[in-house]
Amino acid sequence: MTQDEHVTYVVGDALATITLNRPEQLNALDTATKDALRTAVESAAGDPAVRAVLLTGTGRAFCVGQDLAEHATALSERPLDEVWATVERHYAPTALALATMPKPVVAAVNGVAAGAGASLALACDLRVLSERAGFNLAFAGIGLSCDTGASWTLPRLVGRATALDLLLRPRTVDAAQAQRIGLATSVVAHGDLLGEATSLARALAAGPTLAFAGIKQALAHSASHDLADSLAFEATRMAVTGGSSDHRDAVAAFAAKQRPTFRGR
Numbered sequence: 001m002t003q004d005e006h007v008t009y010v011v012g013d014a015l016a017t018i019t020l021n022r023p024e025q026l027n028a029l030d031t032a033t034k035d036a037l038r039t040a041v042e043s044a045a046g047d048p049a050v051r052a053v054l055l056t057g058t059g060r061a062f063c064v065g066q067d068l069a070e071h072a073t074a075l076s077e078r079p080l081d082e083v084w085a086t087v088e089r090h091y092a093p094t095a096l097a098l099a100t101m102p103k104p105v106v107a108a109v110n111g112v113a114a115g116a117g118a119s120l121a122l123a124c125d126l127r128v129l130s131e132r133a134g135f136n137l138a139f140a141g142i143g144l145s146c147d148t149g150a151s152w153t154l155p156r157l158v159g160r161a162t163a164l165d166l167l168l169r170p171r172t173v174d175a176a177q178a179q180r181i182g183l184a185t186s187v188v189a190h191g192d193l194l195g196e197a198t199s200l201a202r203a204l205a206a207g208p209t210l211a212f213a214g215i216k217q218a219l220a221h222s223a224s225h226d227l228a229d230s231l232a233f234e235a236t237r238m239a240v241t242g243g244s245s246d247h248r249d250a251v252a253a254f255a256a257k258q259r260p261t262f263r264g265r
Contacts, residue, residue: 007036009043014051014205014264016044017198023059028067029116034090041094045101051264052205053101054197055124056108062133065115068142087147091116095149098123100220102213104204108197109133110190112172119148122157125216127183128197130190134172135183141170156223157182208246209264214238 008019018040020027029037044053057063066086074083098105098120107124114136121127121135137154139146146154146167155163158181166173178184188196204212214237222230241247250260 005036006030006033007040009040011044011047011050013202014049015054015198015201016040016047016050016052017054017056017201018044019055020057020063023057023061025067026061026112027057027059027063027117028069029063029065029090030067030070031086031090033067034086034094038090038094038097041097041101045097045103050205051103051207051209052201053098053103053105054108054201055098055105055120056194056197057110059111061111061117062107062109062113063117063120064112065117065119065138091119091148095119095123095153099149099153100216102216103209104201104207104212104216106197106201106204108193109184110193112136114138114172116148119146119150119153122153122183123149126185126200128193128200129175129178129184129187130193131175131187132190133178133184133187134174135166135178136170136172137166138170140168206262208241208244208250208262210244210246211241214241 006020006022008017008021010017018037020033020037022028022033041053044050071083104126105124107121107127109121109127109129111130111132112134113121115138118135118137137146137150139150150167154166158166162181173181173183175184175187179187186196218230218234218237221233225233245265246262250262253260
């Protein structure tokens with residue numbers, strides 16, 4: 001377990017749980033929190049003992065994005081290039097690691113996810129929402145474009161037209177609507193959120209990790225390539241997973257009419 005003041009990182013049974021822990025500030029991202037979050041996400045991505053990741057927050061919010069109090073001070077005291085270096089230093093690498101790590105990532109969205117907080121949830125593979133949760137793509141409301149991968153993830157989840165609408169006219173989309181338009185994988189009772197999301201993440205951690213990685217990689221590749229290129233890339237992923245112990249063991253288990261046990265290799 002790694003205990004930072006504002007981010008906790010716990011690994012157990014192949015599952016890494018990353019928790020934003022600034023409840024009084026609605027898990028707003030000040031510099032220290034952004035540093036700790038990036039470190040935790042990159043650690044989970046690079047640790048072969050971690051086979052799935054759960055990202056959540058404490059208190060009433062999942063994450064409301066940039067800490068605007070710290071940001072206002074920075075705008076008045078620091079050069080603009082230093083202020084906005086946080087996009088490349090923090091937001092971009094954290095989103096990239098969440099979206100591309102070779103293992104599944106589940107967001108347990110316990111409350112409002114706004115701005116970069118919404119983007120962080122969208123960068124995860126699956127999103128389990130509390131009935132009290134909601135998304136707000138709040139960037140334009142404070143005169144900003146979007147970051148943390150929202151321009152890539154949001155239209156792929158809801159389509160370009162709806163993505164533009166959510167970005168140009170920021171408002172809170174509640175959990176039920178989020179599920180209807182494709183932002184939520186599932187919505188559960190607030191008291192059941194952590195249990196349900198953890199159960200899902202643990203099931204994924206016990207699954208065929210190499211196959212999950214290949215699926216994520218194939219979907220990402222196909223987003224910017226034609227069918228022929230996508231078929232060729234699929235063949236490379238099949239070659240990797242087809243040579244894995246998990247595949248051989250699963251075929252043997254099928255032949256023996258047994259349930260396969262996956263070891264992630």
